[in-house]
Amino acid sequence: MISEEIIQRIIDENDIVDVITESGVRLKRSGRNYFGLCPFHHENSPSFSVSPEKQIFKCFGCGEAGNVIGYVMKNKNMSYYDTLKYLAERVNIQVEENKAEIENKKRIQRFYDINVDAARYFFSNLMKNKEALSYFTGRGIELGTIKSFGLGYALDSWGELLKYLKSKKYTDKEILSLGLAIEGKNNRIYDRFRNRVIFPVFDYKGNVIGFGGRVLDDSKPKYLNSPESRIFEKRKNLYGLNFAIKKGLKDYVIIVEGYMDAISLHQFGVTNVVATLGTALTTEQAKLLKRYVNKVIIAYDADFAGQSATMRGLKILKEAGFLVYVLRIPEGKDPDEYIRNNGKLAFVKLVEAAESLTEYRISSLEGNFNIDKQEEKIAFINEAANVLKESDPIERDIYVKKLAEKTYISEQAIYDKIAEKGINANLEQQEYNFGDNGQNLYLEKGYIKAERALLKILLQKEEYTKFIVDNISVEEMILDSHKFLYNLILGCMDVSFEEKVKSVQLKCTDNDSFKELTHILLEEINYEEVEVEKLIEDYILSIKKNNLEIKKRELVKKIKQCEAAGDIQETIVYVKELEEIQRNLKSFTNA
Numbered sequence: 001m002i003s004e005e006i007i008q009r010i011i012d013e014n015d016i017v018d019v020i021t022e023s024g025v026r027l028k029r030s031g032r033n034y035f036g037l038c039p040f041h042h043e044n045s046p047s048f049s050v051s052p053e054k055q056i057f058k059c060f061g062c063g064e065a066g067n068v069i070g071y072v073m074k075n076k077n078m079s080y081y082d083t084l085k086y087l088a089e090r091v092n093i094q095v096e097e098n099k100a101e102i103e104n105k106k107r108i109q110r111f112y113d114i115n116v117d118a119a120r121y122f123f124s125n126l127m128k129n130k131e132a133l134s135y136f137t138g139r140g141i142e143l144g145t146i147k148s149f150g151l152g153y154a155l156d157s158w159g160e161l162l163k164y165l166k167s168k169k170y171t172d173k174e175i176l177s178l179g180l181a182i183e184g185k186n187n188r189i190y191d192r193f194r195n196r197v198i199f200p201v202f203d204y205k206g207n208v209i210g211f212g213g214r215v216l217d218d219s220k221p222k223y224l225n226s227p228e229s230r231i232f233e234k235r236k237n238l239y240g241l242n243f244a245i246k247k248g249l250k251d252y253v254i255i256v257e258g259y260m261d262a263i264s265l266h267q268f269g270v271t272n273v274v275a276t277l278g279t280a281l282t283t284e285q286a287k288l289l290k291r292y293v294n295k296v297i298i299a300y301d302a303d304f305a306g307q308s309a310t311m312r313g314l315k316i317l318k319e320a321g322f323l324v325y326v327l328r329i330p331e332g333k334d335p336d337e338y339i340r341n342n343g344k345l346a347f348v349k350l351v352e353a354a355e356s357l358t359e360y361r362i363s364s365l366e367g368n369f370n371i372d373k374q375e376e377k378i379a380f381i382n383e384a385a386n387v388l389k390e391s392d393p394i395e396r397d398i399y400v401k402k403l404a405e406k407t408y409i410s411e412q413a414i415y416d417k418i419a420e421k422g423i424n425a426n427l428e429q430q431e432y433n434f435g436d437n438g439q440n441l442y443l444e445k446g447y448i449k450a451e452r453a454l455l456k457i458l459l460q461k462e463e464y465t466k467f468i469v470d471n472i473s474v475e476e477m478i479l480d481s482h483k484f485l486y487n488l489i490l491g492c493m494d495v496s497f498e499e500k501v502k503s504v505q506l507k508c509t510d511n512d513s514f515k516e517l518t519h520i521l522l523e524e525i526n527y528e529e530v531e532v533e534k535l536i537e538d539y540i541l542s543i544k545k546n547n548l549e550i551k552k553r554e555l556v557k558k559i560k561q562c563e564a565a566g567d568i569q570e571t572i573v574y575v576k577e578l579e580e581i582q583r584n585l586k587s588f589t590n591a
């Protein structure tokens, strides 16, 4: 734990303009603020602003906002605690760590050391073993690539690695907890990786966190990976990201399936590549990637791409706000094979021809149906409608036109089919719109503005606290970060506005709270024009109405499911609830 006093000093002494400039954003002064290209979304003209007075930043393009801590957390993808330590160090503030923290850090560092020693050992084995080395060289991997990826070989032995690591004074317990060795019957401990070529797995900072081992022949299992450990969490990591970052990421990253795909592409000079190692993408991985790029191109082999788990992974990427493209590799080859046979230029051509996710999903569907047959045509449109209900409206328009031309079914009928499926109205915080200069400008949803304004009033006009609390509870707030801030603000009454803001800021530890607090501070309320109570009522109404809309959407969905399942009684219950909500909504509108 770092005391609030120290946190305040860290905020005070790290000037946000300096910190942002150091991170590589070129800021230009214009009036009271600085402007530059946003590091969090792709843009060509500056909409990222920094206020030296308020010590906050805000992007008018993507809505990202925060103070200096929030900036570093997001920009460097660091935890709250690591960010505080980083900023403290930057201005020479001593952050005393307690004993447990120091011990923990030492333990983790030793884990990394063990893995580095193991990796070196595997590498030296590889250099001495012709058969293993030929696994790589036979696949066109050069010595320089082997070195930079730290590839290796685990001897065909039950205890050589163990012996080596113990000679380095590591304990059985440490080696076991990293999964480099396994404890068998009679407490016998033996090497996990035997007679396999080895791929060290790095985290995005370049620490060795685990290993993957592949057999040299066709025996099973083909791949064996380190188990999850204190330092190896598969769902939070992407293979090759450290190398991609080092080489400088362009505006997109290519996601491949396996170690060899990533390594091979690197060797051919396609370096913005990461591998998922044969598992479906997770939200944590999407978040990690989002720090660096806004566009991803999936280059899986056809079998893997077709799986529903893969599709789920792609949806996760889309929901995380990526532009998702899918690259088709001809003749069912994998990227490694393709680039070796056809060269870099041919691969780059494939990248350029990558299809959007919607396009890909629809054209994949098409292969399953013979649309010359009436029945199959209907089934195809039905499935395509499922895909299109999830796409954005502009994309939807384009594909409805295409489908209509292809199937001779009218556009209207296809739209009806999509509407029948229910267009996914997910709770996005913001909608994108094309502004006059062709740039994406984000529009806040009304209820988000209402919640921010309400919290601003709570900060500025303490005398209305009771009125607000009596009319809207914490649970009724829609954004989680607003619930959190609402509670915090209620916890610090009887002090000045500035004091309140400071004390709330010191208790924020995640990006969303920093972001929303900043938006709340920037929210301007004109108290002169209307009665404050009326203003508050309007905001609350807008929030409550939205809560009802959410409930309504959920109910409509449930009713459809029950109807489909033939569950009449349940349906009636839900319909009654729906009627009640609709009455409520109506009364709001009439009020």
Ligand SMILES: [Zn+2]
Binding pocket: 038, 039, 040, 041, 048, 059, 060, 061, 062, 063, 064
């Ligand atoms: Zn931005």
